[in-house]
Amino acid sequence: MSTRIGILGYGNLGRGTELAVKEAPDMELAAVFTRRDPSTVKILTEGVPVVNTKDIEEWKDKIDVLIICGGSATDLPVMTPKYAEMFNCIDSFDTHARIPEHFANVDAAAKKAEKVAIISCGWDPGMFSLNRVYANAILPDGKDYTFWGKGVSQGHSDAVRRIDGVKNAKQYTIPVESALEAVRNGENPELTVRQKHTRECFVVAEEGADLARIEKEIKEMPNYFDEYDTTVHFISEEEFNKNHQGMAHGGFVFRSGKTGVNKEHNHIIEYSLKLDSNPEFTTNVLVAYARAAFRMYKEGMKGCKTVLDIAPAYLSEKSGEELRAHLL
Amino acid sequence: MSTRIGILGYGNLGRGTELAVKEAPDMELAAVFTRRDPSTVKILTEGVPVVNTKDIEEWKDKIDVLIICGGSATDLPVMTPKYAEMFNCIDSFDTHARIPEHFANVDAAAKKAEKVAIISCGWDPGMFSLNRVYANAILPDGKDYTFWGKGVSQGHSDAVRRIDGVKNAKQYTIPVESALEAVRNGENPELTVRQKHTRECFVVAEEGADLARIEKEIKEMPNYFDEYDTTVHFISEEEFNKNHQGMAHGGFVFRSGKTGVNKEHNHIIEYSLKLDSNPEFTTNVLVAYARAAFRMYKEGMKGCKTVLDIAPAYLSEKSGEELRAHLL
Numbered sequence: 054m055s056t057r058i059g060i061l062g063y064g065n066l067g068r069g070t071e072l073a074v075k076e077a078p079d080m081e082l083a084a085v086f087t088r089r090d091p092s093t094v095k096i097l098t099e100g101v102p103v104v105n106t107k108d109i110e111e112w113k114d115k116i117d118v119l120i121i122c123g124g125s126a127t128d129l130p131v132m133t134p135k136y137a138e139m140f141n142c143i144d145s146f147d148t149h150a151r152i153p154e155h156f157a158n159v160d161a162a163a164k165k166a167e168k169v170a171i172i173s174c175g176w177d178p179g180m181f182s183l184n185r186v187y188a189n190a191i192l193p194d195g196k197d198y199t200f201w202g203k204g205v206s207q208g209h210s211d212a213v214r215r216i217d218g219v220k221n222a223k224q225y226t227i228p229v230e231s232a233l234e235a236v237r238n239g240e241n242p243e244l245t246v247r248q249k250h251t252r253e254c255f256v257v258a259e260e261g262a263d264l265a266r267i268e269k270e271i272k273e274m275p276n277y278f279d280e281y282d283t284t285v286h287f288i289s290e291e292e293f294n295k296n297h298q299g300m301a302h303g304g305f306v307f308r309s310g311k312t313g314v315n316k317e318h319n320h321i322i323e324y325s326l327k328l329d330s331n332p333e334f335t336t337n338v339l340v341a342y343a344r345a346a347f348r349m350y351k352e353g354m355k356g357c358k359t360v361l362d363i364a365p366a367y368l369s370e371k372s373g374e375e376l377r378a379h380l381l
Numbered sequence: 382m383s384t385r386i387g388i389l390g391y392g393n394l395g396r397g398t399e400l401a402v403k404e405a406p407d408m409e410l411a412a413v414f415t416r417r418d419p420s421t422v423k424i425l426t427e428g429v430p431v432v433n434t435k436d437i438e439e440w441k442d443k444i445d446v447l448i449i450c451g452g453s454a455t456d457l458p459v460m461t462p463k464y465a466e467m468f469n470c471i472d473s474f475d476t477h478a479r480i481p482e483h484f485a486n487v488d489a490a491a492k493k494a495e496k497v498a499i500i501s502c503g504w505d506p507g508m509f510s511l512n513r514v515y516a517n518a519i520l521p522d523g524k525d526y527t528f529w530g531k532g533v534s535q536g537h538s539d540a541v542r543r544i545d546g547v548k549n550a551k552q553y554t555i556p557v558e559s560a561l562e563a564v565r566n567g568e569n570p571e572l573t574v575r576q577k578h579t580r581e582c583f584v585v586a587e588e589g590a591d592l593a594r595i596e597k598e599i600k601e602m603p604n605y606f607d608e609y610d611t612t613v614h615f616i617s618e619e620e621f622n623k624n625h626q627g628m629a630h631g632g633f634v635f636r637s638g639k640t641g642v643n644k645e646h647n648h649i650i651e652y653s654l655k656l657d658s659n660p661e662f663t664t665n666v667l668v669a670y671a672r673a674a675f676r677m678y679k680e681g682m683k684g685c686k687t688v689l690d691i692a693p694a695y696l697s698e699k700s701g702e703e704l705r706a707h708l709l
Contacts, residue, residue, distance in 0.1 A: 069640070072640060072641065072642065073640070076521050076522060076640075077521065097642070149709070152705055152706070152709055153702065153705055153706050156705055173709060178709045180515070180519075180650075182708060182709045183693055184652075185708045186693045186694065186696070186697055186708050187508070187511070187693055187696065189697065189708065190669040190672075190693075190696035190697045190698075191508075191662070191665045191666055191669050192665060193404050193405065193665075194404060237655075239655075312400060312401070312404075312657075312658060312661040312662070312665060313400065313657075313658065313661060314400065314425070317657075318656075318657035318658040318661055319657050320654070320655065320656045320657060320658075320661075320662050321653075321654070321656075322508075322652075322653075322654055323652070323653045323654075324512075324650075324651070324652050325649075325650075325651045326648070326649070326650055326651075327565075327567075327649040327651075328646075328648045328649075329640075329641075329645075329646035329647050329648060330640060330641065330648075333640040333646055333648075334640070334648050337519045337520060337521075337640060338519055341518040341519050344518075359705060360693070360709075361692065361693045361694040361701070361705070361708075361709060362693075362694055362701070363693075364689065364690050364691055364692045365511055365514045365515055365518075365688070365689045365690075365691075366689040368514070368515065369514055369517065369518045370518075373689070373690070374481065376514060376689055377480050377481055377484055377687060377689070378480070378481055380510060380513045380514050380517065380689075381477070381480055381501060381506045381510040381687055381688075381689060
């Protein structure tokens, strides 16, 4: 029998999850839940109901795993603990500093309900975290480096849009190529914030706005831009709509470490992602961990887990025998 | 209390394991076992006994995990099932085609003894396998690529040394840069064996040997060289000893996959290793999995496992709380 998936929230992540479930031979989409009027939400999968979130409890026995496609700022801290009391749940909570608190809340709910919940699935946190943990365990004497980009930072784009006179804006985070190369060559550089990433802004200004003032406000904005080398381009709305709607992203995780009697041997572990669609890659991770969650639930496990707690084989629809014969 | 490690075999892997245990704050080396006369084996760690393998059974209660540092051709298929009846065991068995059989033998022994044994720990199989499984689970619609090198292939070097008139030889496997680039650019190329790797041989010939005949025999050798573009360099014994003693290796694992309503988005996952010492990196992996094996044993697990069956957190000496706060 297929694993029955519920999707909560139908924005970019919800749509990506729907596509990922369609690719999974062992899963079926059971329902999409929305806070909007369900009659206004058109989904891709034929014959699957769109249900108002207020009726979700009626689906307790009809869904094996609920994938919660909400935002980390305000949705997930409330939603995941709430729904972990009813369902095995997956989320992509990505506010690193608040993970311990979110973990504790979800863990209490999932343990009470004897369900499995997996939080912070995606690429960072997620695949990047896995690589940090594996690489640290293997090379205890070493240094970690994480670079992000080239890709859009939602938070930085929002910050630029809040400046007076700005109509629209996108901010790209770009890793500094020479820093990447120094790490790759085993130079173990000490890198300041400025030496690791640059920031590039594409801004549509209101007619008659003071461009010099806007550029200065961006470049001097504390926390967001003041520690970086930032380039600002003013462009037309037309160009913005044509060239800056993409959701590509990516990044690099390195560990550079030493072994040997006299630490004479250097080793570089590099993991990198180049993603045409940040949300669709994230949702593919969510769906792989949904598979793991339901298996772990069936084995009697319960409580909150992260990617660090889950054996890789749980993510694959292949059996242990198949994996050992073909992928090990 | 520290985890007490035994090392069986004191060649390159045994010495690397000794260094890796020294780096681990939660482990201590209890004994080194050898088939040689123990008085002829000098180890680095002071105060640790070197014991003849025939007396290993006396150490059953004095060792938590035995790391078996033998060869995959003849040692490990016999040793790991044998010692899994006495100890939690780790090996680096790397003959891909024989893993299912080795797994079955070790599993039977370890289950009988209620011990945990982890086989095929290293980088391929090992870290590369992990990356293949994670990437396949996340991007089900895609293609895998594994490249090895630049590094020495022991099997190919041995094959060249068996040619009449060859005194010594090293064979380097080199990934083809243009093939790497095509994969990295998301071109999803179909690559023949010849298009993925080249082979480079450094040969010391016997005095008066027919160099043209040796070169021809190498390049036409079935299975080993005939499907590759091979370069042969004849060098002096002095140059060989000076420049070809290194044990550097490495490689690349890619998954290139598509998502989207019309499969319009491409994603590239790349994992690469650049290792100054192939054996020392391998032994660092062995020691990380020794930590996992003993934890799993204490939790009551038993039987044979591979890297695919082990949650990443088991490899780290840090607690779940620390990992979630700092590495997730």
